[in-house]
Amino acid sequence: MRKRKFTKLATIIVMGLLVTVTSCKKDLTPKGAITAANVYTDFSNYQQILGKLYTAYAISGQQGGSGNPDIAFLDEGFSNYLREYFNMQELTTDEAQIVWNDGTVHNLHDMTWNNQNEFIRAMYDRIYYEISLDNEFIRNTTDATLSKNGITGSNLTLAKQYRAEARFLRALSYWHAIDLFGSVPLVTEADNVAVFFPAQKSRTDIYNYIESELKAVDGDLGAPRFSYGHADKAAAYTLLAKLYLNAKVYTGTDHSTDAITYANKVITSGYTLEQHFKNLFLADNNKSNEIIFPIESDGLHTQGYGGMTYLVHASVGGNMAPKDYGINGGWSGLRVTKQYVALFSDPSGATDKRAMFFTDGQTLNMADEYTFNDGYAITKFKNVTSTGVAGSDPAGNFVDTDFPMFRLADVYLIYAEAVLRGGSGGDLGTALGYVNAVRTRAYDGVATGNITSAQLTLPFILDERGRELLFEGHRRTDLIRFGQFSGSTYLWQWKGGVLNGTSVSADLNIMPIPSTQMALNPSLKQNPGYN
Numbered sequence: 001m002r003k004r005k006f007t008k009l010a011t012i013i014v015m016g017l018l019v020t021v022t023s024c025k026k027d028l029t030p031k032g033a034i035t036a037a038n039v040y041t042d043f044s045n046y047q048q049i050l051g052k053l054y055t056a057y058a059i060s061g062q063q064g065g066s067g068n069p070d071i072a073f074l075d076e077g078f079s080n081y082l083r084e085y086f087n088m089q090e091l092t093t094d095e096a097q098i099v100w101n102d103g104t105v106h107n108l109h110d111m112t113w114n115n116q117n118e119f120i121r122a123m124y125d126r127i128y129y130e131i132s133l134d135n136e137f138i139r140n141t142t143d144a145t146l147s148k149n150g151i152t153g154s155n156l157t158l159a160k161q162y163r164a165e166a167r168f169l170r171a172l173s174y175w176h177a178i179d180l181f182g183s184v185p186l187v188t189e190a191d192n193v194a195v196f197f198p199a200q201k202s203r204t205d206i207y208n209y210i211e212s213e214l215k216a217v218d219g220d221l222g223a224p225r226f227s228y229g230h231a232d233k234a235a236a237y238t239l240l241a242k243l244y245l246n247a248k249v250y251t252g253t254d255h256s257t258d259a260i261t262y263a264n265k266v267i268t269s270g271y272t273l274e275q276h277f278k279n280l281f282l283a284d285n286n287k288s289n290e291i292i293f294p295i296e297s298d299g300l301h302t303q304g305y306g307g308m309t310y311l312v313h314a315s316v317g318g319n320m321a322p323k324d325y326g327i328n329g330g331w332s333g334l335r336v337t338k339q340y341v342a343l344f345s346d347p348s349g350a351t352d353k354r355a356m357f358f359t360d361g362q363t364l365n366m367a368d369e370y371t372f373n374d375g376y377a378i379t380k381f382k383n384v385t386s387t388g389v390a391g392s393d394p395a396g397n398f399v400d401t402d403f404p405m406f407r408l409a410d411v412y413l414i415y416a417e418a419v420l421r422g423g424s425g426g427d428l429g430t431a432l433g434y435v436n437a438v439r440t441r442a443y444d445g446v447a448t449g450n451i452t453s454a455q456l457t458l459p460f461i462l463d464e465r466g467r468e469l470l471f472e473g474h475r476r477t478d479l480i481r482f483g484q485f486s487g488s489t490y491l492w493q494w495k496g497g498v499l500n501g502t503s504v505s506a507d508l509n510i511m512p513i514p515s516t517q518m519a520l521n522p523s524l525k526q527n528p529g530y531n
Contacts, residue, residue, distance in 0.1 A: 080306020256423030
């Protein structure tokens with residue numbers, strides 16, 4: 001099945017069972033006949049409920065558009081998981097600035113946020129909403145519960161696989177939690193959430209939990225590439241590789257050797273580089289053998305103003321023709337700083353095809369944060385297929401393009417970086433081969449962009465990740481790992497709210513725990529530098 005359809009049954013089930021991880025409990029008991037007591041006795045419901053766990057990254061509520069959000073304080077479009085993850089990872093860096101003046105969104109790129117920023121709150125709440133969904137599914141699919149509900153044979157095998165996928169999704173959200181917020185509450189299926197103040201655990205504790213969960217589910221996850229859109233073994237290996245690559249930030253201990261081990265597992269699992277770079281970001285990118293784990297989008301079945309609809313529409317404005325992007329109009333929002341453009345020796349895109357800049361009517365210098373024509377626009381994501389056909393929504397509002405959260409080129413660069421950081425089990429020659437494979441693809445199959453072993457350095461890897469992974473949710477994490485996010489080592493336009501950039505506190509390497517959560521849960525301790 002190309003896309004997951006968000007079903008009414010899954011919505012009723014989930015909303016009937018959910019209790020959030022704050023101390024504020026609401027009566028969400030379903031008024032009809034659908035409850036956990038009977039829903040899990042019918043195996044035909046399992047895939048629909050699992051579908052909700054996946055689609056919670058892509059859509060934000062029960063209606064689509066902005067009418068009925070899962071979390072109450074922001075509409076469905078603004079509070080979308082993928083939209084907020086993009087905002088946290090990209091708006092806070094040199095890769096993206098937004099024109100709009102909605103609420104406190106400008107504080108993200110200006111790096112002047114505090115614990116009352118509603119977009120940071122939406123990200124935090126989305127993470128724990130997802131974790132709550134995952135916990136409920138996991139709680140109802142234990143061996144004992146499956147036996148009690150009469151789930152046997154091939155259905156039992158599938159139920160265990162689905163449970164492993166839910167544990168992967170929970171680990172993914174906990175990774176987002178420690179990466180963004182540091183020390184956070186740990187809530188699992190074993191906790192009684194009826195009256196509950198979840199205890200805050202250290203970043204290292206949550207790191208260890210994520211690692212153990214991803215290793216524990218290896219036996220039950222599907223083989224690599226078994227079904228597009230489902231988490232497979234390679235998705236878990238990729239998340240472990242990324243966890244290990246950032247281990248020194250999270251725990252103070254380098255795990256580059258482990259990063260190499262798990263990068264190797266991914267590289268040998270059957271995924272291959274897409275021949276043409278641009279095809280990774282089009283409406284039929286589900287055909288690509290490079291994407292390891294996507295957040296799926298469908299113009300008919302996952303409608304909303306977050307996710308990929310946000311990324312495609314918000315990137316289009318000025319002299320850009322919306323029809324070229326398969327949409328009915330641009331939102332004139334996102335541009336990049338001149339520092340990001342400088343990563344390319346030839347920003348025209350004539351050589352390195354990853355230089356996807358729209359410059360007609362745009363200035364390189366972003367003199368005004370609130371003018372779309374200040375700063376180059378980006379043409380990376382489109383709602384048209386590789387043959388030029390527009391997406392499935394005839395009105396052009398919502399898009400079919402999937403978000404490539406994990407893909408093979410990223411893993412190649414993880415391997416190379418871990419080797420350069422001194423990890424064992426890999427070698428420089430292999431690392432160079434992987435980097436040049438990525439660059440050869442970027443140069444349309446020719447080796448003119450290839451580098452030598454002397455050029456393969458850690459600063460080069462950071463820049464190469466910037467060129468390869470623009471707008472894919474990696475930049476903030478990468479800059480922090482390389483010591484260039486805070487401080488004054490690397491400045492970009494409007495960093496710190498100043499045109500040419502200024503030094504900012506290292507406290508900003510971690511987001512604040514939202515003030516709403518601090519008020520609701522007396523056991524929480526705020527991160528340093530925030531009130």
